[in-house]
Amino acid sequence: MGIHQHYRKEEHPFIDQALSWIDHVEKTYRMKRTDFLDPREQQIVETLARTSMEELRVYKRGGGDNAERRRLIIAPMYDEVMEESFQLTLLQGSYHDKFVSLGHRDVMGAFLSLGIKRKKLGDIVVENGLIQIVIAEEVAPFVLANLTAIKMARIRLEERSLSFLVEQDVNWAESSQVVTSLRLDAVIKAIYKLSRKDAAESITKGLVKVNYKISDDRKLILEAGDMLSLRGKGRSKLVEVNGRTKKDKVSITTALLK
Incomplete structure (x- = not known):
């Protein structure tokens, strides 16, 4: 059973995946960037990396200081990891909140309806007619071209600097x-x-x-x-x-x- 005994059975497939990432970095001495992970998955990767035979570091970014979903980079100790290494893109749009009510679930549903997997999507902000979506850079052009409506609201997304991301309070x-x-x-x-x-x-x-x-x-x-x-x-x-x-x-x- 080994390390798996410390985790619930339903987490074992992710444990195996995380261990394969770590093994890849150990053998190739090249960093591994993950898709977006939830906080529990992030915790698992960080814990497993500490048991590695090599000197590894785990870095994580999700766009903002309070981001919940984040991309991780597992890297050798000596590797320099830059902000752009995480390949995050912020898409922003607006809608008339007087005429239509949108929520987090609506935006995520529209995103998934494009056929893109959830793991390519980070945090979502929907408030006061503003929509912000943090996504993986590699799918940004497709989303920009195809996500033009959410429920009954027409939207036009534009790429913005991550510095424009609205920080959501965590209380x-x-x-x-x-x-x-x-x-x-x-x-x-x-x-x-x-x-x-x-x-x-x-x-x-x-x-x-x-x-x-x-x-x-x-x-x-x-x-x-x-x-x-x-x-x-x-x-x-x-x-x-x-x-x-x-x-x-x-x-x-x-x-x-x-």
Whole structure:
């Protein structure tokens, strides 16, 4: 089993992919640039790189300081990694928000409808009639030529400098909870203040994500650092497991994204 035993089974394919990237850099002494990875995938790559036999560094960029999805570069210690090495492109457009309402899901859906994979797409900003999309440089010309409408809104995207990217505030509100166990249904129930039945149904209906992947396993045991989300209720995370209470329940610290 080796290193895989430290990760959940569903993460094993990505573990294998990340290990192949690291092996490639070790053997060729040439940097490897990834597609956009979510924070959990970024964490995995950084952890695995630290176990490498070679002196490797992992760099990451997503366009802004608070970027969630980022491209990583795995490189030998001596390699110089420049900003342009990440090959990020910012596309910006506008729409009449008085006549049509657009959200993150609408923009991502329009992007994916072009036949481009999600891994080529970074963060999306949609606010006050403004659309900004950070994408992989190699697909930018195709997106510029073909993404001309989102829902009922006609748009015209233009390439802009990353310095124009609107930084989105990240505000996590922490709180202490006491749960019967670290099962997914118990933690979701506590964070979102749901009944046991509603928490279970949300999971079985595929409305809950764990580390950015849909999980329908109510009995999944969570760990500190796991990122959660419930459709329509926002994102949250299990910050810390504090131990058992006198009544043999579990004290945890959680955080909800405001």
